[in-house]
Amino acid sequence: RRCDCSLCRMRGAVAVTAGLGGVEVLEGAEALTEYRFNTGAARHFFCSKCGIYTHHRRRSNPNEYGVNAACLEGVSPFDFAEVLINDGVNHPSDGGGGVVGVLRYERVKGD
Template identity: 50%
Template sequence: MKSAAKITCHCGAVELAVQLSEDVSNAARCDCTYCRRRGTPTVSVPLDDLTIVKGKDNLTRYTWGTHTAKHYFCKTCGIYTHHQRRSDPREYGVNMGAIEGVNPKEYEPIGWHDGVNHPSDAKRDQT
């Protein structure tokens, strides 16, 4: 069962509407070189279940390496809102802490994904 949620940056310039297909208690962090610095737990959302309600022009994108993962941030306040997943480019990971009414502290301990040993890196290293 899906539930509607609102995601906002800190300054309010960016707002997303998402249909959560999983409970926020399934959120996880990633330990890849980028995500572990950010430390934000994320919840998975199919691409079609995320809509930018306002602030599309205020989002900036960061990529590196394979450029498969695309991380989006508010240009004004710097808050990470979502990213297109490298592990499954058909999904977004949304910032659990930016979901209105959700405090990640209430869901601790939050698990970790092994992004350091990502399968795409193993394939690339073997070529």
């Protein structure tokens, strides 16, 4: 999924879901840094050396992580033909939310 909140719009990552016990950082944990904004409930993690967003602990469900699909070995955000866009501007924890669109990827012939 993707989200249309101000932070997610700019980072543009496709996030997949994992439970709290379902994420293991195999390398570079010492380089991760945390960023919180707005309510401070969601915990966003980035590499302090290259700036890439790796994962976040969700505000909407603190028992889950959103994981940048591009950070998973063997996975590309272009592997997904359709990605749902969640309404992060009107966050579910604030009484809004839901799916507001779909991002589609279609490979052009010859690629």
